[in-house]
Amino acid sequence: MKVALVGNPNTGKSTLFNVLTGLRQKIGNFPGVTVDKKVGFFRLPDGRNVQLLDLPGTYSLYPKSKDETIVFEVLADKKHPVHPDLVIIIADASNLKRNLLLYTQLADLKIPVIIALNMMDMARKGGIDIDVNELSKRLGVQVVPISARQEENIDKLKEAISNASSVALQIDTIEVEALAPELISQIKHELGIANSYAALQIAHQHQNIHFLTARQSQRISELLDQSLFYSQKLQAEETIARYSFINDVLFDAVTIRKEEVIKESISNRIDEVLTHRIWGFTIFFGILFLIFQAIFAWSEFPMTLIENFFVWAAGISRTWLPSGVLADLLIDGVLAGLGGVLIFIPQIAILFAFISILEDTGYMARVTFMMDRIMKKVGLSGKSVVPMIGSLACAVPSIMSTRNIESWKDRIITIMVTPLVSCSARLPVYTLLISLVVPDTKVWGLINMQGLAMMGMYLIGFVSAILVAWIMKQVIRSRERGYFIMELPVYRIPRWSNVALTMYEKVKTFVFEAGKVIIAVSIVLWVLATYGPPGRQAAAQQQYLSQDYVQKYSAEEIQSLQSSAKLENSYAGILGKLIEPSIKPLGFDWKIGIALITSFAAREVFVGTMATIYSVNGDDQQSVRQKMSRARNDTTGQPVFTVAVAWSLMLFYAFAMQCMSTVAIVYRETKSWKWPVIQIVYMTGMAYLAGLIVYQILK
Amino acid sequence: MKLSQLEPGQSGIIKEFTDLEMSVKLMEMGCLPGESIVVERYAPFGDPIAITVSGYQLSLRKKEASTIILQKP
Numbered sequence: 213m214k215v216a217l218v219g220n221p222n223t224g225k226s227t228l229f230n231v232l233t234g235l236r237q238k239i240g241n242f243p244g245v246t247v248d249k250k251v252g253f254f255r256l257p258d259g260r261n262v263q264l265l266d267l268p269g270t271y272s273l274y275p276k277s278k279d280e281t282i283v284f285e286v287l288a289d290k291k292h293p294v295h296p297d298l299v300i301i302i303a304d305a306s307n308l309k310r311n312l313l314l315y316t317q318l319a320d321l322k323i324p325v326i327i328a329l330n331m332m333d334m335a336r337k338g339g340i341d342i343d344v345n346e347l348s349k350r351l352g353v354q355v356v357p358i359s360a361r362q363e364e365n366i367d368k369l370k371e372a373i374s375n376a377s378s379v380a381l382q383i384d385t386i387e388v389e390a391l392a393p394e395l396i397s398q399i400k401h402e403l404g405i406a407n408s409y410a411a412l413q414i415a416h417q418h419q420n421i422h423f424l425t426a427r428q429s430q431r432i433s434e435l436l437d438q439s440l441f442y443s444q445k446l447q448a449e450e451t452i453a454r455y456s457f458i459n460d461v462l463f464d465a466v467t468i469r470k471e472e473v474i475k476e477s478i479s480n481r482i483d484e485v486l487t488h489r490i491w492g493f494t495i496f497f498g499i500l501f502l503i504f505q506a507i508f509a510w511s512e513f514p515m516t517l518i519e520n521f522f523v524w525a526a527g528i529s530r531t532w533l534p535s536g537v538l539a540d541l542l543i544d545g546v547l548a549g550l551g552g553v554l555i556f557i558p559q560i561a562i563l564f565a566f567i568s569i570l571e572d573t574g575y576m577a578r579v580t581f582m583m584d585r586i587m588k589k590v591g592l593s594g595k596s597v598v599p600m601i602g603s604l605a606c607a608v609p610s611i612m613s614t615r616n617i618e619s620w621k622d623r624i625i626t627i628m629v630t631p632l633v634s635c636s637a638r639l640p641v642y643t644l645l646i647s648l649v650v651p652d653t654k655v656w657g658l659i660n661m662q663g664l665a666m667m668g669m670y671l672i673g674f675v676s677a678i679l680v681a682w683i684m685k686q687v688i689r690s691r692e693r694g695y696f697i698m699e700l701p702v703y704r705i706p707r708w709s710n711v712a713l714t715m716y717e718k719v720k721t722f723v724f725e726a727g728k729v730i731i732a733v734s735i736v737l738w739v740l741a742t743y744g745p746p747g748r749q750a751a752a753q754q755q756y757l758s759q760d761y762v763q764k765y766s767a768e769e770i771q772s773l774q775s776s777a778k779l780e781n782s783y784a785g786i787l788g789k790l791i792e793p794s795i796k797p798l799g800f801d802w803k804i805g806i807a808l809i810t811s812f813a814a815r816e817v818f819v820g821t822m823a824t825i826y827s828v829n830g831d832d833q834q835s836v837r838q839k840m841s842r843a844r845n846d847t848t849g850q851p852v853f854t855v856a857v858a859w860s861l862m863l864f865y866a867f868a869m870q871c872m873s874t875v876a877i878v879y880r881e882t883k884s885w886k887w888p889v890i891q892i893v894y895m896t897g898m899a900y901l902a903g904l905i906v907y908q909i910l911k
Numbered sequence: 912m913k914l915s916q917l918e919p920g921q922s923g924i925i926k927e928f929t930d931l932e933m934s935v936k937l938m939e940m941g942c943l944p945g946e947s948i949v950v951e952r953y954a955p956f957g958d959p960i961a962i963t964v965s966g967y968q969l970s971l972r973k974k975e976a977s978t979i980i981l982q983k984p
Contacts, residue, residue, distance in 0.1 A: 272939045307967045310941040338966075444931045451938045479968070480951065489955035581970050585956035695975055697936055700961055700968035 213256075214263050215373065216286065216296035218318065220311050221269035222574070222701040223304040224330045228360040229266045230713050232369075239721055243422070246883050247279045248721075249294070257367070258374045265294050271310070273317040273413060274447060277618050281420050287321055288410045289423040298376050300369070302328045305335035305342055305357070306702075308466065312458045313451070316385040319351070320409035324380050326372050327355045334702070339469040347465040352383035361707055386453040388412055391446055395439045402431055412450075416443050479574075479702045487578050496579060500601045503566045507605035508636060511558035518558070522551035541735075544742065549734035552813065553727040556608050556873065560722055561715045563602050563609040568714040570598070571616065572706035577698060584696060590678050591685025592629075593622035600626070600677065603633040604670075607874045608726070611881055612718055621690040627881060628891055629681045631874050634673035634866060637815040641865050642669050644819055648837055649858040672866055676898070722877070729876035737813050737872075740784040741806075752777040772824075779824050784809050798864065798903035799857040799911065801845065811870045818865070856910035860903040868899035912983065914948060914962070915976035922949040923981035930978040941965030942979065 219225040229237075233252025240249040250266040267283045275281045286292050287299065299318055303311035308329075318325055327347075335342060348355040354372045358365040388408045389396055392415070399411040403424075418424055418432045435441075485491050526543050533539035570576040580594030587594050595617045602610035607630050614630075617623040634642075643666075650665045743749075753774045755761075761770055779785050788805030795805055807821040819836060826839035843852040869875065869892045878888040917923060924947045928934035942948070942964050951961040951968065959972040 274935070274939070276936070307965070309965050310967065313939060313941075340966075444935050447935045448931065448938060451935065452943065455938070455943050483952065483961070487952065487954065487961075492955055577970075581954050581959060581961065582956075584972070585954060585958045695933065695936065696959060696970070696972045697940055697975060698970050699940070700970050702968075 213260055213298070213373075214265070214294065214296045215298045215300060216265045216267055216294070217300050217302065218267050218283065218287075218314065219269060219302035220271050220304065220307075220314060222699055223269070223302050223311065224360040225269055225302050226266065227707055227710055228302055228328065228330065228358070229264065230710060231360055231363050231366055233264055235713075235716075237717070239717065241883065242282050245279050245282050246881065247282050251294070254370075256370055256374045260374065262373065265296060270314065272314060274416065275420070278420070278620050281417065281422075284413055284417065285422060287318065287323060288407075288413065292423065296323065297378065298373065299323050299325045300328050300373070301325060302330050302360075305329050305332045306338050306340060308335070308340070308342065309455070309458055309462060312461070313454055315351075316454045316457060317409070319353070319380075319382045319385050320388055320407075322380040322382075322407050322409075324376055324378060325353055325382060326369075326376055327351070327353055328360075328369055329355055329357045330360050332357045333359060341467045341469065343465045343467075347461065350383070350461045350465060352381055385457045386450070391450055391453075392439065392441070395435060395441060398435050398439075399432060402435065403428060412446075415441060416447065482703050483578065483700075486575070487582055492578075492582055496582065499570075500597070503563070503598070504601055504604055506562050506566065507559050507602060507609070511562055511605070514558040515555055518551065518555050522547060522554075540742065541738075545735040545738040546731065548738065549731035550727075552734050552873070553723060553730045556606065556722060557719050559606045560609040560612065560719050563605075563613060564715050564718045565711055567598060567613050567616075568711045569706045572704065572710055574701040574703045576616065577700050580698060581700065588696075590682045591622070591625050592681050593617045593619060593626065596622065596626040599630055600633055600674075603630045603635055606635050606637070607631040607633070607871070608722070608877050609718075611874065611877050612722065614881065619694070621685075621688055621694075624688065624882070624887065625681050625684045627878055627887065628684060628894075629677040631869060631871065631891070631895065632673055632677040632680060632867065634670045635815075635871075637871065638669075638865055640816045641818045642666055642862060644822070644837060644840075645853075645858045645862050648841055648853050649855045669862060669866060672863070676867065680894075680898075721880075725880045726873065726876040729879065730873050733872040733876075734813055737784075737810060740787065741779060741782050741810055744778075744782040744786065748781040749778050752781045776825055779806065779821075797907070798900065799854070799860050799907040800903075801852060803843075803852075804857075804861065808864075808868075808870070811865075812872055814873070815865060815870050854911070856907045859910060860907035863902040863906050864899045866899070867895055867902055869895035912981045913977045914950075914979040914981060915960070915973045917948075917950045917981075919950050919952050922947055924948070926980045926982040928978050929980060933975055933978045937971075937975070937979065940969060941967070942969070948979075948981070 217225060217229055229250070229252060232254050236254065237250060237252040240251065242249045247268050252264045252266070254262050254264065256262055265286070267286060268280055270276070270280045270283050273284045275284070286294055287296070289295060301315050301318060303315065315325070315327060329342070329344065332342065344355050344357055354376065356365060356369045356372050358369055391412060395415060396408050396411045399414055400406065400408065403411070403414070405411060414421065414424070414432065415436060418429050421429070424432070486495060526547055529539070529543050529547065533542065567576075570579070576595065579597060583594035583597050587596055596614070599610040599613050602613060610630050611627050614623050614626045617626060646662050646665045650662045653661055655661060655664075756770050756773050756777065761773070765773070784806050785802070787809055789802040791805050792800075792802040795808070800808070803825045806825060807818050810821045811818045822840060823836045826836065826843060840853050841851070844850065845852055875888045875892065878891060879885060882888070912923065914923065925942060925944050927944060928937065946964055949963045951963055953960050954970075959970045960976055961968055961970045963969075
């Protein structure tokens with residue numbers, strides 16, 4: 213049996229979904245939109261299995277964003293693979309009037325429906341008494357009062373599901389045909405559908421609906437033109453009619469005790485502090501700092517554990533597997549790639565724990581409320597603040613967290629600029645290069661030059677992100693009209709099992725969806741850095757076995773000289789030499805070219821690659837730095853890492869999209885290659901330009 | 912009088928809207944002609960504003976609030 217869960221945002225919909233299905237959840241894709249298709253499973257008392265679909269929260273079947281069209285599509289299209297046999301609509305009892313608007317729309321689609329009336333206790337405390345039987349009688353549907361948080365009456369809801377009839381029995385809410393009699397019958401005839409309200413909705417939404425063919429949509433456009441259809445006016449009429457029906461029902465089913473509005477005033481009092489112009493921002497920045505600290509510092513220990521585990525696993529595999537190409541592929545390619553995916557788990561889990569708490573408590577809506585004015589100016593949403601701060605640690609979880617930005621345009625812009633903020637992977641690169649060219653001295657006795665340079669790099673990241681956001685705001689065209697009408701939900705204690713499930717779900721999504729791309733790319737990178745044209749690598753290694761070298765160097769030194777030669781003659785090395793002419797204006801030689809290529813795995817790989825190229829044993833920063841500072845250009849004999857080169861390189865790393873995990877997650881979040889490709893192109897362009905300018909000025 | 916002209920703590924009753932497209936969105940959110948509105952607070956930078964309508968709190972920008980015309984007291 214297929215059931216869909218529908219409801220307004222902030223009604224406890226996902227809590228109910230989690231309570232009903234627990235861990236038996238699966239996330240897939242709806243084609244064409246960026247909403248996840250969340251499906252869960254549970255068993256009814258009568259033994260039947262239910263497949264429960266969680267549809268995005270919405271106030272109305274008229275979508276406010278592209279993603280919300282999915283609700284109508286799934287419910288109206290009988291051929292849709294997840295079209296439900298029954299709809300559960302969850303309604304907030306303390307806010308019943310607005311919640312019933314969506315109910316009346318669903319009811320008119322003539323799908324069997326049950327109302328789950330959530331938060332009855334809050335309604336009662338707020339002075340609202342609901343006569344459930346009367347409500348049920350007036351609407352002609354089963355109404356089950358539940359508490360999703362306390363898991364109360366969930367068995368009653370399951371019973372109601374088993375008792376539900378397979379035909380829609382609800383009472384008609386408004387006279388749909390009266391709104392546009394001729395047009396509705398024409399559309400019904402044209403598309404061969406029976407439901408009048410579906411026909412009316414199609415009239416309004418036909419341009420965005422996937423289940424219509426281009427011809428059908430064209431035909432409907434013609435019908436609309438003939439009948440002088442005025443979408444907004446008709447929608448306004450419909451909404452007024454619906455509310456008048458609702459008011460009638462509620463007049464009989466609800467009594468309001470005037471004397472108490474306690475719960476709300478508590479929320480109000482909290483808001484006086486949390487959105488205060490001084491306290492509000494103090495607390496907000498405190499929370500941001502805590503989040504930043506957490507992703508940065510708390511994740512270090514588990515990340516080291518994961519890293520060590522993979523080092524250990526690689527070691528074990530080396531001893532067990534017969535050495536050869538297959539072992540190399542498995543260990544250096546697949547296992548290393550897997551490690552590269554799993555290493556993100558702590559950061560993703562921590563960021564989503566915070567975000568889920570902020571969302572659950574209702575605080576996130578206040579953040580949006582406070583920051584809207586500033587963020588709007590640069591084309592971002594108030595909700596972009598948390599991802600931007602999060603990306604100081606890592607862009608990957610931050611990009612995943614942009615899900616809660618409703619406006620498509622705001623969300624895309626946030627995703628596009630987030631990787632410009634300096635993440636923790638750039639830190640080792642900056643540290644190495646700064647220590648190479650910036651003197652460790654103090655100006656005016658207190659400001660450390662190296663610290664100042666580091667701060668400068670972080671500032672550049674932030675400023676460029678804001679500038680690019682502002683430019684994108686002008687460039688990206690969007691059919692959505694920019695408006696801001698947002699519910700401020702009542703403050704609540706977070707539900708910890710929701711928090712845990714969110715963490716689990718996000719980690720799972722990342723590992724299984726972005727993980728595929730990351731492992732594939734890391735195998736490709738490994739092949740590039742390990743193999744070269746036949747014979748070339750062997751020949752290059754061979755020269756170090758001659759008597760001259762063996763006498764002059766220790767076995768260890770010869771080994772690192774060999775691995776350096778091997779890298780130089782690998783495909784990556786050849787590619788590095790190939791791109792040398794194009795990166796020469798930035799002051800980079802082919803060795804840096806190799807690092808640019810291998811850094812696509814992750815930016816910090818730069819340090820390791822430098823170590824290999826300059827034949828350093830291990831990648832201890834100290835010795836890498838010494839080797840790099842002694843490096844001389846083969847032809848001119850001048851130092852390679854001059855001040856100009858180091859700064860050009862740092863700026864290149866500040867801007868360039870050198871992170872396959874970010875590319876993979878942008879692909880997964882936007883569900884197309886268009887945006888990751890645009891991102892790679894514009895960021896690489898910026899990086900190149902910045903490197904070029906700085907090098908040409910400083911050299 | 913427009914909703915955007917109210918100070919925090921003041922209230923009014925919705926009379927009509929000046930923008931049809933916005934009115935559709937606002938009505939869906941429970942801002943219907945005849946409903947009373949209380950302005951709760953302004954955001955720290957003066958925009959958006961928070962109102963109570965139909966028994967819950969809603970925030971909207973001043974630009975949107977200026978499309979809501981209130982009845983004369």
